[in-house]
Amino acid sequence: xxxxxxxxxxxxxxxxxxxxxxxxxxxxxxxxxxxEVTLNHEFLMSSYNTxxxxxxxxxxxxxxxxxxxSALVGGLGLGYTARELLAHEHIASVEVVEYLPxxxxxxxxxxxxxxxxxxxxxxxxxxxxxxxxxxxxEPTEQxxxxxxxxxxxxxxQLGEEDHVFYxxxxxxxxxxxxxxxxxxxxxxxxESSEFSEALRNTFTTVHVEPITTLNTLVDHQQTDWLFxxxx
Numbered sequence: 001x002x003x004x005x006x007x008x009x010x011x012x013x014x015x016x017x018x019x020x021x022x023x024x025x026x027x028x029x030x031x032x033x034x035x036e037v038t039l040n041h042e043f044l045m046s047s048y049n050t051x052x053x054x055x056x057x058x059x060x061x062x063x064x065x066x067x068x069x070s071a072l073v074g075g076l077g078l079g080y081t082a083r084e085l086l087a088h089e090h091i092a093s094v095e096v097v098e099y100l101p102x103x104x105x106x107x108x109x110x111x112x113x114x115x116x117x118x119x120x121x122x123x124x125x126x127x128x129x130x131x132x133x134x135x136x137x138e139p140t141e142q143x144x145x146x147x148x149x150x151x152x153x154x155x156x157q158l159g160e161e162d163h164v165f166y167x168x169x170x171x172x173x174x175x176x177x178x179x180x181x182x183x184x185x186x187x188x189x190x191e192s193s194e195f196s197e198a199l200r201n202t203f204t205t206v207h208v209e210p211i212t213t214l215n216t217l218v219d220h221q222q223t224d225w226l227f228x229x230x231x
Contacts, residue, residue: 009035009111012102016040016158021106035078035113039158047113050080052187052211052224053149057084060145060185061091063207063228068092069144072177074131076103079114081149081187086121093123095143097131099150104128132165135174142179153188153225154195166195171202171229178231186227195227203229 010021017040026032026048034048061069067090073082076098085091098104104126106112108119118124131150151157154166164170174184184203186195191208199206207228214221 010102010106014039014100014102016100019100019102021111037078045077047078047080049213050078051213052226053077053080054084055211056147056149056185056187056226057081058088059207059209059226059228060147060183061085061088063230064144064181064183066090066144066181071095071145071147072097072131072143074135074146074148075099075150076107076126077149078112079107079118081147082124083114083118085145085147086118086123091123093125095125095127097127097129097134099128099130101128132163132170135165135177136170137173139177142177142182144179144182145185146174146178146182147185147187149187151188153190154186154192156190166198168198168201171198175202175229175231180231182231184229184231188225188227189222191225192227199227199229203231205230 005027006022006024008020008022012019020038023033023035026034034046036046037044069091071085071091071094073094073096076082076096082094082096085094107115110116131148157163165174178184196208209226210223211226212221212223
């Protein structure tokens with residue numbers, strides 16, 4: 001670590017604003033090193049607390065209940081959502097669609113904690129592209145699970161314009177990419193009654209689940225929300 005206890009691993013401009021990958025040792029926990037991402041100078045994610053990312057993967061598999069499942073993940077991030085799926089015995093393959101090529105480069109350049117593990121996984125495919133754009137087009141293949149971990153929430157999106165994906169019209173198009181009994185899962189830092197209603201108007205069964213964890217860095221409980229729609 002540098003004298004300032006902060007190491008900038010990458011800093012690049014993107015269509016969504018400046019993107020920064022940094023690593024630091026926690027002053028409150030000497031010896032604990034975390035990797036963090038900021039976008040447009042706002043905190044985006046950390047390797048320190050990945051409970052909700054892992055939960056959305058596990059619950060997707062549990063809700064489906066099948067075996068030899070194929071999964072499509074929207075958003076690579078630091079890789080914890082994909083890694084949790086890949087670790088599950090009932091997952092046969094995972095494709096991750098990532099909008100920012102810089103994030104893919106971080107993984108391939110061994111800059112993130114899971115690089116070594118994910119770069120050697122034969123069941124993982126990483127595709128550069130816009131997962132929303134893909135879901136709004138006619139499907140060329142279908143998946144058992146679609147896990148979206150991209151925006152802060154349905155009403156707090158990373159782009160400047162609200163995306164049709166979070167509406168009934170958008171969800172109907174996304175639903176076509178699921179096989180029978182397939183599960184669409186969406187991560188959010190906040191509850192959204194409007195999005196919940198759109199899900200209920202689109203899917204046979206809907207689950208909305210809060211995930212509360214203690215953020216020991218600030219000694220504060222935080223609650224994220226997981227939305228699931230079953231075809």
